[in-house]
Amino acid sequence: MTELREVNLQRGTSYMTKxxxxxxxxxxxxxxxxxxxxICITAALASIFSPYNPKEMHYGEVYAxxxxxxxxxxxxxxxxxxxxxxxxxxxxxxxxxxAVSILTGxxxxxxxxxxxxxxxxxxILMRITDMVMTxxxxxxxxxxxxxFRVRGLHIIMITxxxxxxxQMARVVRSEFLSxxxxxxxxxxxxxxxxxxxxxFKEILPNAIAPITVMATLRLANAIILEASxxxxxxxxxxxxxxxxxxxxxxxxxxxxxxxxTFPGIAIFFATLGFNLLGDGLRDALDVRM
Amino acid sequence: MGGLRDYTIRRILISIxxxxxxxxxxxxxxxxxxxGPLRFSLALRGNIPVEYLLEIEHRLGLDKPIWMQYxxxxxxxxxxxxxxxxxxxxxxxxxxxxxTWNTIKLMLTAQILSLIMAIPLGIxxxxxxxxxxxxxxxxxxxxxxxxxxxxxxxxxxxxxxxxLDLLPVFGAHTIGAVYSSPIEAFLDQLSHMILPVxxxxxxxxxxxxxxxxxxxxxxxxxxYIVTARAKGLKENIVIFKHALRNALLPVITVVGMSVGFLLxxxxxxxxxxxxxxxxxxxxxxxFNRDYPAIMxxxxxxxxxxxxxxxxxxxxxxxxxxxxxxx
Numbered sequence: 001m002t003e004l005r006e007v008n009l010q011r012g013t014s015y016m017t018k019x020x021x022x023x024x025x026x027x028x029x030x031x032x033x034x035x036x037x038x039i040c041i042t043a044a045l046a047s048i049f050s051p052y053n054p055k056e057m058h059y060g061e062v063y064a065x066x067x068x069x070x071x072x073x074x075x076x077x078x079x080x081x082x083x084x085x086x087x088x089x090x091x092x093x094x095x096x097x098x099a100v101s102i103l104t105g106x107x108x109x110x111x112x113x114x115x116x117x118x119x120x121x122x123x124i125l126m127r128i129t130d131m132v133m134t135x136x137x138x139x140x141x142x143x144x145x146x147x148f149r150v151r152g153l154h155i156i157m158i159t160x161x162x163x164x165x166x167q168m169a170r171v172v173r174s175e176f177l178s179x180x181x182x183x184x185x186x187x188x189x190x191x192x193x194x195x196x197x198x199x200f201k202e203i204l205p206n207a208i209a210p211i212t213v214m215a216t217l218r219l220a221n222a223i224i225l226e227a228s229x230x231x232x233x234x235x236x237x238x239x240x241x242x243x244x245x246x247x248x249x250x251x252x253x254x255x256x257x258x259x260x261t262f263p264g265i266a267i268f269f270a271t272l273g274f275n276l277l278g279d280g281l282r283d284a285l286d287v288r289m
Numbered sequence: 290m291g292g293l294r295d296y297t298i299r300r301i302l303i304s305i306x307x308x309x310x311x312x313x314x315x316x317x318x319x320x321x322x323x324x325g326p327l328r329f330s331l332a333l334r335g336n337i338p339v340e341y342l343l344e345i346e347h348r349l350g351l352d353k354p355i356w357m358q359y360x361x362x363x364x365x366x367x368x369x370x371x372x373x374x375x376x377x378x379x380x381x382x383x384x385x386x387x388x389t390w391n392t393i394k395l396m397l398t399a400q401i402l403s404l405i406m407a408i409p410l411g412i413x414x415x416x417x418x419x420x421x422x423x424x425x426x427x428x429x430x431x432x433x434x435x436x437x438x439x440x441x442x443x444x445x446x447x448x449x450x451x452x453l454d455l456l457p458v459f460g461a462h463t464i465g466a467v468y469s470s471p472i473e474a475f476l477d478q479l480s481h482m483i484l485p486v487x488x489x490x491x492x493x494x495x496x497x498x499x500x501x502x503x504x505x506x507x508x509x510x511x512x513y514i515v516t517a518r519a520k521g522l523k524e525n526i527v528i529f530k531h532a533l534r535n536a537l538l539p540v541i542t543v544v545g546m547s548v549g550f551l552l553x554x555x556x557x558x559x560x561x562x563x564x565x566x567x568x569x570x571x572x573x574x575x576f577n578r579d580y581p582a583i584m585x586x587x588x589x590x591x592x593x594x595x596x597x598x599x600x601x602x603x604x605x606x607x608x609x610x611x612x613x614x615x
Contacts, residue, residue, distance in 0.1 A: 134591050
């Protein structure tokens with residue numbers, strides 16, 4: 001057993017080194033990573049970076065075009081758009097992280113049980129997964145949010161997590177199916193390891209790569225989902241989010257193009273960053289999905 | 290051909306429980322709403338006496354146990370009765386059929402357009418890997434998957450319609466227009482369709498281009514391609530006859546499965562362009578808490594997705610005999 005562990009460990013190190021080398025050499029990944037880092041830093045230090053309080057209204061300067069005073073202009077209440085975009089990074093990142101944590105949790109549990117147990121349990125779980133996947137997530141999100149009359153950002157991100165786990169469950173399940181046939185699992189079984197110990201100590205650590213890639217790509221998706229919901233006017237009315245800024249700007253495009261344009265660019269860069277990172281991780285970790 | 294027939298029957302039988310499951314799921318969610326669906330939507334109309342409420346609830350069968358309500362609803366839906374819209378007070382089926390047709394028009398056109406763009410681009414990208422064409426198409430398609438559709442829509446409205454005044458941006462036809470011929474009506478609708486279709490097609494094309502490229506790259510590395518080249522076949526024959534056929538198999542799956550993706554994209558796109566389709570209808574019904582309508586739309590969407598998955602699988606089974614015998 002110790003021998004097996006050691007072999008595993010050694011292979012693990014060289015695999016990670018190789019992955020890191022591949023990751024570093026890819027310029028698009030570096031670009032993605034820079035975007036993600038910029039968003040994280042902006043969100044963390046929003047109060048330092050933003051020139052104004054994002055909720056402060058300048059009544060005399062409603063719909064002021066971009067200028068040296070307001071770099072990206074002001075909205076219908078004279079609030080500084082740049083400051084609101086900087087604070088909006090917090091909401092988007094938070095939505096992404098919370099939703100992804102939830103969907104990863106559910107996806108890993110469902111996928112592990114399904115892949116490890118097989119049989120009727122696998123059948124039932126996969127049918128449920130199919131069902132949730134059948135209704136487009138934005139549709140499901142709209143229906144859930146409207147029925148439970150929830151508009152708070154925290155509820156919205158939890159809901160996004162609760163409805164977007166099926167893809168994760170499928171990836172985890174297929175990893176389990178292939179890993180559980182390997183000889184070291186056979187070895188672990190033969191020395192009497194319990195199912196839980198095999199799942200947590202042997203299989204899951206070997207499935208980390210596809211889970212990470214899926215989580216990164218789902219994060220981009222969660223950000224877009226929240227933005228779409230806010231854009232449709234069903235988001236949290238009190239939170240500062242890119243989607244709700246865009247939604248308000250949508251109606252005054254003719255008069256003040258900057259109100260909708262800049263939050264849109266912010267959403268685009270955030271999604272692009274996570275997509276690039278996810279793509280790069282997939283190539284570097286050599287994951288097929 | 291027996292294999293194919295058995296496969297088809299088996300595949301159809303599998304999709305029925307899925308639809309049932311979705312209907313139970315949606316029905317339960319809607320009835321979990323605080324105060325039940327009716328009180329919830331009537332609350333929007335101000336104070337209504339309790340006796341009156343109870344009477345309506347009794348008339349609509351909302352005082353029965355939930356499983357009985359579900360069975361009644363199921364019986365109705367199987368006979369084509371989707372209920373009456375709480376808000377518009379007309380049969381939901383009249384509304385839904387009109388909106389569904391509008392959405393299908395938009396989605397179908399967008400999907401065809403995106404395939405026309407994506408397949409050749411994906412092939413060129415893969416065959417000429419790392420060339421300028423490949424890099425540009427990868428860049429553009431990455432943009433396409435990351436751009437939020439509502440924002441692309443807004444920018445198009447701003448540039449094409451507001452600044453250049455080239456195309457109409459709202460609705461499915463010009464309001465108050467009188468057409469002298471069906472052709473004129475058709476052209477009017479066509480001009481209204483251009484922008485939303487372009488937005489939908491662009492995001493879907495981005496996804497498909499990436500897929501065709503990666504699938505083609507994988508096939509080009511296979512032994513049989515090396516063999517085909519080694520025996521001196523022309524490059525065109527190798528690519529179109531040997532590689533493309535195999536590379537398109539996963540693409541068919543994704544195109545079929547992307548109906549759900551397109552429907553979700555349609556929700557926002559239809560709202561941006563005020564296109565009278567299912568997506569816009571669900572948003573409106575949600576605002577009005579029109580439960581029979583929401584329930585009907587969810588089922589129609591689920592049906593569309595299940596049907597397209599079914600057709601995809603059947604096409605796949607037809608093209609790839611290995612699938613049927615699993």
